[in-house]
Amino acid sequence: MQDRLLQHFNASIETKAQAAELLPPYIEHAAGMMVASLVGGGKILSCGNGGSAGDAQHFSSEMLNRFERERPSLPAIALTTDTSTITSIANDYSYNEIFSKQIRALGNEGDILLAISTSGGSKNVIEAIKAAHDRDMQVVALTGRDGGNMAALLTDNDIEIRVPSDVTARIQEVHLLVIHCLCDLIDCSLFGEE
Numbered sequence: 001m002q003d004r005l006l007q008h009f010n011a012s013i014e015t016k017a018q019a020a021e022l023l024p025p026y027i028e029h030a031a032g033m034m035v036a037s038l039v040g041g042g043k044i045l046s047c048g049n050g051g052s053a054g055d056a057q058h059f060s061s062e063m064l065n066r067f068e069r070e071r072p073s074l075p076a077i078a079l080t081t082d083t084s085t086i087t088s089i090a091n092d093y094s095y096n097e098i099f100s101k102q103i104r105a106l107g108n109e110g111d112i113l114l115a116i117s118t119s120g121g122s123k124n125v126i127e128a129i130k131a132a133h134d135r136d137m138q139v140v141a142l143t144g145r146d147g148g149n150m151a152a153l154l155t156d157n158d159i160e161i162r163v164p165s166d167v168t169a170r171i172q173e174v175h176l177l178v179i180h181c182l183c184d185l186i187d188c189s190l191f192g193e194e
């Protein structure tokens with residue numbers, strides 16, 4: 001069992017090392033998009049399934065409350081939290097529409113969608129991206145594997161941050177690191193480096 005645990009730690013370290021080689025320019029670009037949106041009065045909507053739903057909420061709570069320093073609240077909404085809305089959309093229409101229907105109501109031009117999926121194949125996240133485009137929102141996509149159908153949907157105005165791994169857990173571990181990097185860059189851009 002100790003060997004097994006060590007394999008998990010080493011695999012996570014290895015994936016993060018590979019991600020460190022590839023992802024910083026994409027993370028900086030995504031943070032710039034988010035800062036521009038916030039400065040222009042926009043907000044960030046986030047979504048994902050399972051562990052990625054947790055990531056979507058992790059990000060929004062750090063925006064709405066705080067990350068590592070005292071600063072004003074920043075506008076963000078996780079689309080994964082309102083069980084009345086989610087269950088009614090899934091019940092009356094389809095699970096694939098649980099995020100897109102919310103985006104069509106809450107999303108405005110200039111807002112950003114943070115779309116999180118390790119496979120890039122979750123249909124409700126794909127529908128969310130389509131709805132964001134319809135609302136003239138840009139998309140920051142956190143993906144893994146080959147980016148799936150999500151990657152194919154993105155335009156030049158969007159950005160994909162794709163973790164170089166085929167293992168869901170490893171991809172999620174890097175997604176959380178990317179989220180903390182985004183929070184830090186947003187705080188530094190808006191409130192100065194500490």
Ligand SMILES: O=C(CO)[C@@H](O)[C@H](O)[C@H](O)[C@H](O)COP(=O)(O)O
Nearest residue numbers: 049050051052117118119122168169
């Ligand atoms: O957290 C985990 C696995 O580590 C699971 O809950 C996982 O997030 C779920 O199976 C999701 O439905 C996977 O969706 P996606 O990442 O492919 O979009």
Ligand SMILES: [Zn+2]
Nearest residue numbers: 050051169172
């Ligand atoms: Zn998990």
